[in-house]
Amino acid sequence: MQFLFGPVKSRRLGNSLGVNLFSEKQCNLDCLYCEAGRTVRPLCVNEYYVESSSFKEELSLFLKNCSEELDYITFSGIGEPTLCENLDEFIEIIREVSQCKIGVITNGILLGNSKIIETLLKVDMVMPSLDSALKKSFQKINRPFSNIEIDKLVADIKQFGNLFKGEYFLEIMLLSGINTSANELKALKKASDYIASDKVFLNVLDRIPAYTESKKLTQVEKKNVKKIFSLKNEILL
Numbered sequence: 001m002q003f004l005f006g007p008v009k010s011r012r013l014g015n016s017l018g019v020n021l022f023s024e025k026q027c028n029l030d031c032l033y034c035e036a037g038r039t040v041r042p043l044c045v046n047e048y049y050v051e052s053s054s055f056k057e058e059l060s061l062f063l064k065n066c067s068e069e070l071d072y073i074t075f076s077g078i079g080e081p082t083l084c085e086n087l088d089e090f091i092e093i094i095r096e097v098s099q100c101k102i103g104v105i106t107n108g109i110l111l112g113n114s115k116i117i118e119t120l121l122k123v124d125m126v127m128p129s130l131d132s133a134l135k136k137s138f139q140k141i142n143r144p145f146s147n148i149e150i151d152k153l154v155a156d157i158k159q160f161g162n163l164f165k166g167e168y169f170l171e172i173m174l175l176s177g178i179n180t181s182a183n184e185l186k187a188l189k190k191a192s193d194y195i196a197s198d199k200v201f202l203n204v205l206d207r208i209p210a211y212t213e214s215k216k217l218t219q220v221e222k223k224n225v226k227k228i229f230s231l232k233n234e235i236l237l
Helices: 053-065 087-097 114-120 135-142 150-163 182-195 219-228
Strands: 004-010 014-019 072-075 102-106 125-128 167-173 199-203 234-236
Touching (some): 004 053, 053 087, 072 087, 087 102, 087 114, 114 150, 125 150, 135 150, 150 182, 167 182, 182 219, 219 234
Parallel strands (some): 014 072, 102 125, 125 167, 167 199, 199 234
Antiparallel strands (some): 004 014
């Protein structure tokens, strides 16, 4: 299939049919932990056009033959979905052929962009990520290709959440020795409380990362996470 993968049994989203818009990785970050590998050709704005004409046929055929109940059809895959200039076309096609909820997993970098805001307000679930609320470790973990002010990023994620009427989840990847100190965790906790998403997913490595600097949490680090985060609507995966 050109666009679809799965359905994937997700710990966060249940039974999710994935939509991948890219033939090769396209992103505005080069995250240490990315399971899609390193970013070779970075983009910084939503300038990647994807021909959508064959997507409707592929999705319709899949849904006709699918015996499983889907919780979401989710844009994720090997690139950053908001970099797709015509993302709204794909969303409209899903609305036309399916009653399933639509989700977008995003790094959140473009959540302050008016066109992206308008597009994402059309879906049912948005899950941005925030791996550090401190500049130095944000740069180390996420390796942005343009200047990203961490305070503005947090504010953009917050402000989009204020506008969005669907399910809003925040995702955090925890890496041993990088964003797991008490100072880092408290800053993340403060930022996540400010953003006030419906749920916070605290992720740990379970797949091969792009860079070997990414390490799994120790048991001591996991205990420290549980001390700082309440783990009521914050879920350690």
